[in-house]
Amino acid sequence: MIRQGGKPDVPSVLIALLMAGPVVAGLAGTALPAFGYLPVLGFETFSLQPFQALFAEPGLATSAWISFSTGLVASVLSLAIVLVFMAGWYGTRTFGRVSRFLSPILSIPHAAAAIGLAFLIAPSGFFVRLLSPWMTGWDRPPDLLILNDPDGFAMTLGLVAKEVPFLFLMTLAAMNRPHLGAYFKAGATLGYGRMATFFLIILPQIYPLVRLPMLAVIAYATSVVDVAEILGPTTPRPLAPQLIVWMNDPDLSMRLMASAGALLQLTISALAITFYLVLEKFAGIAFKSSALTGKRFRQDRNGQIASLLPMLLILVLMALSTGLLVLWSVAKSWWFPAAFPQVLSIDRAVNAVLMAGPALSATLTLALLSGVFATASTLWLLEARGFRKKRDSKKLKMLIFLPLLLPQIGFLFGLQMLFLATGLGGTLTSVLLSHLIFVFPYAFLALSDPWNRLDPRYEKAAASLGISRSMIFWKIQLPLLLRPVLVTLAVCIAISVGQYLPTLMIGGGRIETVTTESVALASGGNRQYAALYGLLQLLVPLAGFTLVALIPNLVHRNRSALQMRG
Template sequence: MPPGNARPDLPTVLATGLLLGPVLAGLAGTLLPAFGYLPVLGFDTLNLDAFRQLVATPGLSRSAALSFGTGLATSLLSLAIVLLFTAGWSGTKTFRRLSRFLSPLLSVPHAAAAIGLAFLIAPSGFLVRLLSPWATGWSRPPDILILQDPYGLSLTFALVAKEVPFLFLMTLAALNRPHVQEYAKAARSLGYGRVAGFLTAVLPQIYPLIRLPMLAVIAYATSVVDVAEILGPTTPPPLAPRLVQWMNDPDLAKRLMASAGTLLQLAVSAAALLVYLVLEKAVSAVTTASSTRGWRFRRDRALRGAGLVLMALVAAAMVLSMGLLGLWSVAKSWWFPAALPQRWDAARAGDAIGMGGPALLATVLLAIAAAFAATALTLWLLETRNTHQKNRSRRLNALFFMPLLIPQIGFLFGLNMLFLVMGLNGSFFAVLLAHLVFVFPYAYLALSDPWYRLDPRYTKAASSLGASQARIFWQVRFPLLLRPVLVTFAVAAAVSVGQYLPTLLIGAGRIVTVTTESVALASGGNRQVAAVYAVLQLMIPLAGFSLAALIPSLVYRNRTAMGVSRT
């Protein structure tokens, strides 16, 4: 790990190659087949046949509209909930309590959250069972299309429940900037209400740090595959799941059409990003006008209450969903309208875990390898930068967000073709590399802020005593940052566990994880087995975060005891 005599630019070169190399190669590998050029499959002439076939596909415009509408609605709702709650409650005990409560929800994989929410809101789900038959009169599940509804409402709800914790944690990190709380106090001293004061004085200071994560959410939500396959419409489905279907079609010509459709998906995501940027300018203009006119909105109790209720609903929905996964994993019979299972059977869950052993092993190995590589590269990158390069490293955030700002499906098709030509398709190494493209940005974002907030006087004191850079790292910085490093490792492992599309496409069916299995089982009729695999998805990140909390306590238990004895 970070040697003191390493070339300063080497980690940056490696990080840039890891992030941009697969993305650019994947985009090139998508662009050429879209125009009919894919020699490995026998297509060696440039033409527009794939686009003609794509345009003639029934329901294409509706699929594109679903992806655009659900993705943009998800992003705007998530941001509105986070900002409204933060504006109304930051600095209060309620805010601190919910902050500690929401943080673990970030580690929940999207597929597991979607399965749990399906158990919650389905016509035979837990919410209907709680009200039946005493309040609804239903002795059978109602004939109401809630899951996979044609407008994508359940899909939007699930994505909001997952993206709110992510945007909230990004906002928390931004609130740690110096003097932010002073801005809020100054606004309140001038007579502004909590919400108006936050939007007028605080948000302009922290929004630049939230902007890139928000754009990443839009890119993801407009091109999501796993959640869309579980909760999204099916007649027709959103655009991204249709592209996966075409990519896996036995007719090889469909792969060319899938590449052409991928360019359409990129256009849909770009359009959603453009609309958001236009709305951003409009909201900024309205906020500036209201502050110029001196509107202080002192009576904002209703807005504050709405922000708290919405945030509490998101947290409650996620917690209930995770609890339902646990109940369904050990339920033998659970007939409607019973609120709890009539019979329990943990043996079937054990059998399912035994059958899923290879998938679980592959998931754990990928998570550990990806987390170790991403965390090590992040440490090396941060260590080889001195204080004067801090601003430069912050400017690299745009580079680190690049794989998150481009829809996964936009370049994974091409990357899959590249690995196929190289003979790496379906190998563990290829899947690991594909995971790293998405894991490394999260590892860097998780560790860079604690790293730069470390008091530089520790390093200066050690350097004045003649310690080398390597010794300063291993004996000063690393011990002081042990907890953030372990949390970064846990975050990276959780991101790897949740990777569905890279595993599905690059793994080519040979690398199977609990995530790919749980999505496949979610459409089946056996809820118990689907719940078991979803629980396995949860257990791996949970184990990682538990170890991240336990290991520093064990390593520094003597220092803690010394601190207690002195008091």
């Protein structure tokens, strides 16, 4: 991270410290208590007692297995859905239509999506209501364990519904390269089917760009807390939410066991990633063997249709879930088995919004500040560094994405203790800093590709006219990147709004946001308030993306007129 001439590359150093510093400090702050050392609570000698207590906990093996299996299955299934859809439909009108509907789903926070999905598939949910009593004969909710099932099927479904849009957009960005159409034509000329051409020719080229987001998805899915609290098993819980219970136990010695559990969570996520990488190797061997057989797989129409169905199912599930959030937020009376509310009223909704004022204010403040700072820092890094020209770009990228490749709970325990020791625990500043750790990688991911695709001739032409570097940025590069910059800002806002665990742990319960409140309400019995807070979670990112669509049109509204005069 040193410029040519020996001068320090200040943006790279600061960004590396922002990303890696808290993670390393948090890991150290988690590891030391896991081995019995936490002087602030009077534990001043190292021991293995926290691990002994952890392994003696009933149901630990089941909790660990649920975290491993649901996270890995959801991640692999999500990637498979995305890849087969890409193989069957990329470049078609159907692909364009599905893409337009999938992109907004990315802005739906995980907790809001999980609440809406719970309203949909619960024993008293919308699906059962549509079929009752005329088809099922049920005049009361059936005694079926659909939500919080012990195998985590509902939790896996919720994770798939949210990770498919993310992996789709990452894969779509990787597909943004020349000659893809020519590859499909060449494959067809040689007699290969459309899907075979994708998997044998195109996928090996784009997959290296998809691997890192996929590993981040595995790390998240195996250690998720908010979705697990709403949809996951409860007897026992998956490991990550169980660690939160231990961390908040009045017996302070339980924090040592919780820290040991956090290291176990790190191990589980690492094992899931390792298992996936092994699976990846076997898949590569299988594809090579298939290519060597010479089979063309010409007849793949049935495969194309099958690849479309999971995408359509996810779109339908998310659309219905979002609609149910709206319905429940204004439902004054909605008794089973009625398919729609008997009485609608906005009175309670208005009162709930007024009550949610402080939480909504904190949410907006954190989202805007973290979004603006992350977007501006990314621009600073890309402009000051000439990122595409640096040999050590991969090292910096690894540092930037490090917080996404580790389970949040694995280092947030230690980071919480660090903030408490510095007097920042439970403050808006500490929560903002924790949000930035997770928001900045997405800002870099969203903005680096548009920046690298800027035509360098604009910069060279301006420099040859004697225009300063700062003026080139403000007058040429930034206007050209206005839409990608605004999209990045909107993505950052959406990511910040969805941050449940950093807000809960670093805020220490003192900083309430609509996300922390919605997860708490989802565990209660008041569906209307849970829906209202889930809807507020959704509306904040939606407002950001709406402004993204409007602002460039307003800024450049006279462009066509100028072109006509020219």
